[in-house]
Amino acid sequence: MIVETNVIIPVSDGHGLRANVFRPAEGGPHPVLMSLGIYGKDIHFADGYELPWKKLQTLNPAIIDEGSSGRYLRWEKIDPERWVPDGYVVIAVDGRGSGQSPGYLDPFSPRETQDYYDAIEWAAAQPWSSGKVGLIGISYLSIKQWQVAALRPPHLAAICPWEGGSDLYRDWSHHGGILSNSFPTAWLPRQVLPNQHGNAQTHHRDRETGQTTTGPALSDDLLHANRADHVGDLLQHPLDDAWYRQRSPELGRIEVPLFSAGNWGGCGLHLRGNIEGFCRAGAKDKWLHMHIGTHFESFYLPAYIARQKRFFAHFLKGEANGWDREPPIRLEIRSPDGAVARDETEWPLARTDWQRHYLDAAAQSLSTDAPIAAASATFIAMGDGLSFLTAPFAEATEFTGPVTARLWIASSTTDADIFATLRLFAPDGSEVVFAGASDIEPVARGWLRASHRKLDAAMSTTVRPYHSHDEIQKLEPGQPYLLDVEIWPTSIVCPAGYRLALTLQGRDYEAAGVSGRILHNHEHDRPRAEFDGRTTIFTGPGHESHLLLPHIPSQPGATP
Incomplete structure (x- = not known):
């Protein structure tokens, strides 16, 4: 040449x-x-x-x-x-x-x-x-x-x-604000x-x-x-202002054929933007491939x-x-043993059985049955937080798609950061983690600053909240507020006997060998006086906090 x-x-x-x-x-x-x-x-x-x-x-x-x-x-x-x-x-x-x-x-x-x-x-x-x-x-x-x-x-x-974000604010610089x-x-x-x-x-x-x-x-x-x-x-x-808009494309203007490839282990950089770019691009000829492995x-x-x-x-x-x-979509469906490629025709998958798994603060559990009694639990923001676990799955169960945590919280200060981590545990109690793009990763991660809880009604869907990030709405200490936390999309098959857990903290999740390359700890953005308080989670009647999971029926084409 x-x-x-x-x-x-x-x-x-x-x-x-x-x-x-x-x-x-x-x-x-x-x-x-x-x-x-x-x-x-x-x-x-x-x-x-x-x-x-x-x-x-x-x-x-x-x-x-x-x-x-x-x-x-x-x-x-x-x-x-x-x-x-x-x-x-x-x-x-x-x-x-x-x-x-x-x-x-x-x-x-x-x-x-x-x-x-x-x-x-x-x-x-x-x-x-x-x-x-x-x-x-x-x-x-x-x-x-x-x-x-x-x-x-x-x-x-x-x-x-x-493996590259399509929104400089949401994918690169500010996760959940x-x-x-x-x-x-x-x-x-x-x-x-x-x-x-x-x-x-x-x-x-x-x-x-x-x-x-x-x-x-x-x-x-x-x-x-x-x-x-x-x-x-x-x-x-700190807000999604004109500086970011000049650096983030109007995805609907993209009309050329596109092949978008993202990484399930790309939490914080190389996942959400590939899916959003595929879904929102104006191109009639477009394909999405979600894979596993390093970056x-x-x-x-x-x-x-x-x-x-x-x-x-x-x-x-x-x-x-x-x-x-x-087929427009190829997904590598993850499990503790690896991944199997599967072709699909739409995102989210049309056959998804959207399941609400309710948090119970008293039992620190996740269940498809809503708790009958109101309860609350408090954690120190910079501590280990709280974990809510499902019962062991009776059979292999797949969750593939967007994930949302709808949480009722109160803070002892005028703001709070929620770090929501979806985790998988084996029957012996050990956590299953995956080689990711930048880190060793849990199943999925999500973030939201409580003062950025405002939703963009036009962009949000019933299964994926979209926050406007155009104003700061401080909290009244001790007052409950409803937050819709976007947890980045995932794919996981939970084998029989395994459990899922939702861990809520006020800091980055670092455990089970998970490294900390993508962190959120700048003292200017997170002054301790405001973000090192106590956060309370409310559950049960009147404050039904829940995790919305994209359950995929075992038989393709099954009715949701």
Whole structure:
């Protein structure tokens, strides 16, 4: 293949991005597959992400084989050596202010999205291009796909957002109105700033040239001035205001064919947005695939690459390969023993038997029978909280879909944060956890700040609350309030003898080997005087707190 490095892509305000272009040596024109990100187009996967690279080699020993030397493998990008032979031009773009692209580094910004639009249209006009451009990539490279697709570039033909949120407020920065600070705080110095254009202190080197991957060195003062204060911006915008709306797409404007892939273990970053994006996109041709495992493995495994290739071959090449007859949804149904793929036709599943499991504060239980007596239980917000358990399941029982906790609470202060964790326990009392995108994960997680309890009536459904996050409604201490907590969607088969539990706390859940990469503990967002109080849960008549679970009947097509 022909490899061109640091090709200049002119953009609409007169600046230029740098891109690496990989294209077939013969024939053409060819469709284009593009990604734009800020992690460095010239950093080899193994050099930038050593531990994930070693794990990926264990999971997929063929990541380097006769089909690929691995020379051009980059974090969260496709391998050109596996795609160019199929007749695609692969383009990796350094976003403005990152890598070799000069400019002001402002993650997720409207300017960056406009740059992507311009890059798509530039690629479509090149003599080696068929005029059809597809987008593919993970995480940041996925989020940018949602953003730019809503701008409707004329030559954008299909997108494949793999594990990436579609709402910057709800999926990335504020879960239930609570600032998710630890990931952005760690992400910036670890993944973003070492790749800032002009960073003379970067440890990254281009294997091909031996030079730094960040272009000519800039002074520390200029380097600092050339980037936005992303964490500071998040702190300055606690509500879903215009700052976030400029960085979150109008999903209904996305009309190109899309293949959205999310991770059941992506709580806090790589789950909700893929489902919401699929459901709310305006495209008539759209597919959803929910998988298991770590954040990066599925993207590079042969079976998943084969599906990516069928999707793009159909929409970028016009191949009659049957993709248009594929069921719109493929779900990997989880159990303690692994997962089994199953095709579906809608989300949520039409045959769902929506079950209310009522909380009983006296027994600390969950049951489909409502308690006959009123009760309450109080926990220290920063303590271990309360857990409500079902009886052991008599037979294998599946729950797949959105989950909602409707809770009556009171706080000893003027606010309270609810961290709702859905957990699975084996008959011996041990907790079942799963390898997830960023952490070891329980079954599902949800969050809500009580002062953000206001619902958006137009966006909420009977099974998935949608909070407006447009005003702060403080609490009167000791007064009961009704909260509808969105717990992110899940899939789990509970074997006979196992139990589900709902754990309610005022802090992040960390137990049973669950690591804490995505936390919510910024002292500016959660001052102890207000969030380290006592929270009371009310149950029974007059305050019927319950968990709404998406039970899937064992026989497909059964009547709910």
